[in-house]
Amino acid sequence: MLSQGRAAVFEEPIGPAGVRIRERPRTRPSQGAVAVAVRAASINHLDLWLAHGAQRITPPRVIAADGVGIVHESGDPAWKPGDEVVIFPTLCDWECEWCRAGENVRCPHFGVLGEHSDGTACELIHVDARNVFRKPAGLTWEEAAAFPLTFLTAWRMLNTRAQLRADETVLVIGAGAGVAVAAIQIAKHIGARVFVTSRSEAKRARALELGAEAAFDSAGFSKAVRAATTDGVDVVFEHVGPATLDESMRSLAMGGRIVTCGSTSGVKAEITMPRLFFRHASLLGSTMGNASEFEALLKAIDRGLRPVVDSVYPLDEVQAALTRLDAAEQFGKVVLTI
Numbered sequence: 420m421l422s423q424g425r426a427a428v429f430e431e432p433i434g435p436a437g438v439r440i441r442e443r444p445r446t447r448p449s450q451g452a453v454a455v456a457v458r459a460a461s462i463n464h465l466d467l468w469l470a471h472g473a474q475r476i477t478p479p480r481v482i483a484a485d486g487v488g489i490v491h492e493s494g495d496p497a498w499k500p501g502d503e504v505v506i507f508p509t510l511c512d513w514e515c516e517w518c519r520a521g522e523n524v525r526c527p528h529f530g531v532l533g534e535h536s537d538g539t540a541c542e543l544i545h546v547d548a549r550n551v552f553r554k555p556a557g558l559t560w561e562e563a564a565a566f567p568l569t570f571l572t573a574w575r576m577l578n579t580r581a582q583l584r585a586d587e588t589v590l591v592i593g594a595g596a597g598v599a600v601a602a603i604q605i606a607k608h609i610g611a612r613v614f615v616t617s618r619s620e621a622k623r624a625r626a627l628e629l630g631a632e633a634a635f636d637s638a639g640f641s642k643a644v645r646a647a648t649t650d651g652v653d654v655v656f657e658h659v660g661p662a663t664l665d666e667s668m669r670s671l672a673m674g675g676r677i678v679t680c681g682s683t684s685g686v687k688a689e690i691t692m693p694r695l696f697f698r699h700a701s702l703l704g705s706t707m708g709n710a711s712e713f714e715a716l717l718k719a720i721d722r723g724l725r726p727v728v729d730s731v732y733p734l735d736e737v738q739a740a741l742t743r744l745d746a747a748e749q750f751g752k753v754v755l756t757i
Contacts, residue, residue, distance in 0.1 A: 421446070422481035424542030427737040427755070429480045432472025435741035438482060440734065448494040448545045455504060455546060457488040459564035460539040461754045462737075463597060464683060465531065467745055474534060482737075483755070484508040484532040486539025487554055487563040495548035503554040505717075506539060506546055508532040508568050509707045513549050523709045524575075531568075531707060540737065540755055552713065555720045565726040565752035566601070566716075568707070572680050573601040574716045575708035576656060577609065581678040585610030587653035590644055590670055592663050594634065595622035597752045598680065600727050602656045603629050608724050614652065616640045616663070625750045629727070641669035651675060661688035668694045678703040727751030 423445045431437035448454040460483040468474050469482060490502040498504070510530035511518050517525040532538050532550075554563050577583045589606045593599050594615035606613045607630040615626040615634045623634035635643045645651050651672035657664065660682030667677055668691065677700065682688070695702065708716075716724075729749040732740040734757045744753050 421545040422537035422539070422541035423544065425734065426481045426537075426541035427483070427734060428478075429469050429476070429482050430478045432470065432478075434470050435738045435745060437470050438466075438737055438741060440737065441479070443481075443541070445543060446545075448492055450494045451548055452494045452545050453490055453498050453504075453548045453551050454492040455486065455488045455506065455544050455551070456491040457486050457539055457541060457544055457757045459487055459560040459754055459756050461485040461564045461752045462540070462740055462744060463568055464681070464744065465534055467741060469534065470741060476534065480533075481537035481539075481541050482533050483538040483540035484534070484568045485564050485566075485752075486544060487560055490551075491543060493548070498548060498551060504551045505554045505563050505567060506532065506544075507550045507552055507710060507713050508571070509709070509713075510535055513547065521709055521711050524707055540734065540757075542757055549710070552717060555717060558720065558725070561728050561731055561754045561756065562726050564754050565597075565728050566720065567713075569597040569601040569752065570605070570716055570724075570726060571708040571713055572705070573598050573605050573656070574719075575712050576678045576680055576705045577602060577605050577654070578715075579708075579712065580703045580705045581654045581676045583609055583611050583654050588612045588614065588648055588672075589654040589656060590652040590667070591615045591626075591631070591656045592667060593617060593637070593659050594626040594631070595619060595747070595750045596658060597749075598658050599656070600629070600751045603631055604724055604727075605719075606656075608719060611654075614644060614647065622750050637663065639666065641666045644670040648672070654678065657681075659684050661685040664688045665691065668700065671698060671700050674699045676701040676703055678705055680705050729753055731756055
């Protein structure tokens with residue numbers, strides 16, 4: 420992946436101020452690659468961790484995994500200039516045994532766009548043609564930039580890993596985060612009963628508007644969850660980690676599953692083991708998703724699944740966009756227009 424033109428570049432691990440607009444030279448795409456003129460990109464907590472120096476990445480690095488735009492030039496006959504496309508943010512080599520089996524996330528060269536390569540917060544990006552898909556026609560540019568990483572992550576977590584069913588209950592931790600908002604919508608799309616937690620009364624109210632059955636304060640939520648569901652929930656959707664994991668385990672029904680993709684409150688957590696084995700619980704990890712899961716997600720979007728855009732900033736105001744994310748003020752995705 421090669422980001423070009425004006426770009427938001429992580430240069431110094433001092434927080435949002437360490438991401439600056441820089442000009443990068445433009446080149447033509449190689450054979451098998453596509454040059455995409457980016458119309459919109461969105462940012463994630465991954466970009467914040469990069470800016471704060473929590474990721475072991477040596478700057479400079481163009482940020483952002485999510486991008487949508489128009490094919491500017493193509494080195495692959497499947498795409499032509501003018502095609503409206505969205506970028507699949509999982510990096511892989513496409514040739515190993517895992518990729519050939521459709522398991523891109525298990526590729527030995529697995530990575531995330533904007534973390535392990537330059538990202539989408541730029542005017543022009545060269546990507547492997549296999550990382551390009553048709554933009555959903557029913558979405559605006561900003562909406563189309565808001566779904567790839569978070570919706571793909573949540574889709575795999577709930578469908579592939581947790582195997583959530585329509586007759587089950589799910590508890591989404593930390594409503595308001597992009598991946599949590601995606602999880603609420605995907606769980607409703609599946610047909611499950613959805614419950615959420617948040618420290619923010621306003622975010623709890625927004626989650627109820629999205630279709631959550633009940634919303635609980637993040638402090639000691641397990642008692643309220645168990646009271647609302649009799650025996651607890653079938654699935655807990657986790658992305659916070661140490662600050663909530665014990666309460667999440669207490670919220671599980673017998674044979675329930677916790678599926679997690681993140682640890683925004685820290686990287687180490689304690690587990691009360693009897694809660695795990697006496698209740699026949701499962702603890703499942705998940706990261707990103709495969710190309711086939713991205714295709715399934717695109718079909719669900721065509722059937723009405725729609726991402727939530729919290730706010731929109733021009734590329735030049737990337738520091739302000741990151742600051743909003745850093746303050747945890749958002750509900751849904753923070754988008755950059757380019």
